[in-house]
Amino acid sequence: MHQIDQRAHIERVLSSTRSDAVHTDRIQQSWRRCIEDYDLDPTRPTPAHILEAGRLREHRDQIEDFLQVARTGMEQLYKRVCDLGYVLLLTDARGITVDFIGNDRWQGELRRSGLYLGADWSEARAGTCAVGTCIADRTAMTCHQTDHFDASHIGLTCNSAPLLDPTGDFLGVLDVSALTSPSPKESQHLALQLTMMYAKMIEDANFMHFFREASVLRLGAAWPMVDLSGELMLAFDADGVVVGANSGARRMLNGGGESGLVTELVGSSLDMIFREGAAEVWRIARAGVSNQRSALTTYQHGVFYADVIAPRALSGSRLATRDAEPEVSAPALDRLAGDDPQMQRLIRQAKRLVNKSVDILLHGETGTGKEVVAKALHESSERRDKAFVAINCAAIPESLIESELFGYAPGAFTGGRSKGMRGLIAQADGGTLFLDEIGDMPPHLQTRLLRVLAEKEITPLGGDKPQSIRLTVVAASHRDLRKLIAEGLFREDLYYRLCGAILYLPPLRERQDIAYLIDRLAAEEAVEMGDSASIEAPALAALCSHDWPGNVRQLRNVLRFALAVSDGGNIHLDDLPGELMRPLTDVREAPLPTRVATLTETHEAERPRWRDQEGQWLLESLQRHKWCITAVAEELGLCRATVYRRMKRYGIVQPNLQ
Ligand SMILES: Nc1ncnc2c1ncn2[C@@H]1O[C@H](COP(=O)(O)OP(=O)(O)OP(=O)(O)O)[C@@H](O)[C@H]1O
Structure with missing residues (x-):
């Protein structure tokens, strides 16, 4: 937008709000509110305010169920308006954008303009705008170009409609916006009608769910x-x-x-x-x-x-919304986590999805357990007796991936397996196809996969007879697929096809159930080694306070290593790899694990609280047992050699030997 336009706009806002006239027009009433109630200054255009991820999550968490219902409606609406350059925003009652669908090709510009996830569109922050003013008036509206208060928004056109919850309380706003549009405001008439229509559909779906x-x-x-x-x-x-x-x-x-x-x-x-x-x-x-x-x-x-x-x-009849049904019993999913809120939410969502014909996209850093979740989904579903076929799209050489996936007909190639080969997709018929690292799938195969998903038919290479298949796809990626779409590396239509539901796996450093995971993984690894596991408190604290860049996979590897070098499965701080053995003082500052589950049961109750001095506790035990190392070892559940090692570490020397 030219500076000259911005200046003229600021002049217009100032002169309109300076006059004593009583405004009946919603836009001008809002301009006045911006100056008189919110102290906004039209001469100082302000950039969009985008909430950081943690705060955005707090807003999303409060209306979690509604977000799922609304998402379905938004996806349908987006299909109707994306070719016209519109993007969709869903805000909560305070004007925070809690969901967003847009074309990543314009990501930079959309973010700068505030047409983005996390943007704050309250009137108090952004001035007159479709969302903020709709919140103030509780009525649908178009805020077109120079209707905006803030001069930095006068290129935008935005249509909004209020969303009420089933009890009639205000819930948020559905907004359909574009970076550019024709000048006449009438050009937005249809977009406003669509916004209102879909807002009603979303409200009603939420009503039925509630x-x-x-x-x-x-x-x-x-x-x-x-x-x-x-x-x-x-x-x-x-x-x-x-x-x-x-x-x-x-x-x-x-x-x-x-x-x-x-x-x-x-x-x-x-x-x-x-x-x-x-x-x-x-x-x-x-x-x-x-x-x-x-x-x-x-x-x-x-x-x-x-x-x-x-x-x-x-x-159990018709019209059930995506998450409207009672939870299924799914021990395989329950086992995935302890009491971590993010994982518990994922498990709740996953349980609602298990038997729906919905393809699922799993997002999470490497090693967060995407494949484990995909398997648990499969095991919890009615498809559990059919195949679970996992394909790592990044691991198969590009020259082989097509034949591996789609198979080939007899005689398609000279030599090799001239009898033909059944592809991995066909093997997953009736079961689950897990496509790991989907972002690495070469573009021409994305097109073929899309066709398979749309037509529910597969034709092997060199074959002419399509074979019909029933596929449930769980795809996973640690890469930002929307970014790949913007870079032209991933097909947007395939993305929408695959993301019937998106589940986000939190990185291990954000999980609050690390003690549960340590317990479970140590037990699993110990069984592999034909042993049992117990973990000393200092080692447990060190494990709990580590940052885990490699997530659960790294944790499993560390536990495997520690068990291998430990004394009969009793993991001590010294058994952990170097990067985890920080000075004891550091480890002491680490937060207390919520549960010290793998400690030797017989002595757990008698163990000191972690913040107490372990050395002091050892000294007391030695004094109590009159320096009889065997009795101390028995009381603490340690072997005698470990008691001696600890005494050395804490500088404890028997008095008559000093
Ligand atoms: N919830 C969990 N419970 C038990 N083990 C887990 C859990 N999550 C992950 N793991 C373990 O962590 C390791 C990595 O898991 P997985 O392969 O599923 O991660 P991923 O996210 O698919 O990794 P990548 O992105 O590298 O493919 C595996 O050894 C798995 O057993």
């Missing part, structure tokens, strides 16, 4: 529309009392009812709302959704076509 255990009455003025999505929706309980109403129903039916009795819909009986009474609603519910048209007459707003959706958590 009231999945209640019956839901859907009402509409036109019969086919009722079946697609009720304009008005009422959730009601077994007594025929309304327990929830979507925004359409609240708008239309509140204050209605018999003699205007319904002042508050929620809590009212269906008898008070419909002339036919609750009995007719129950009859419609029993009839099920059929072609037979049913209607209900409200006391004040006429007749509506109606159908009733049975409680889905009980009936």
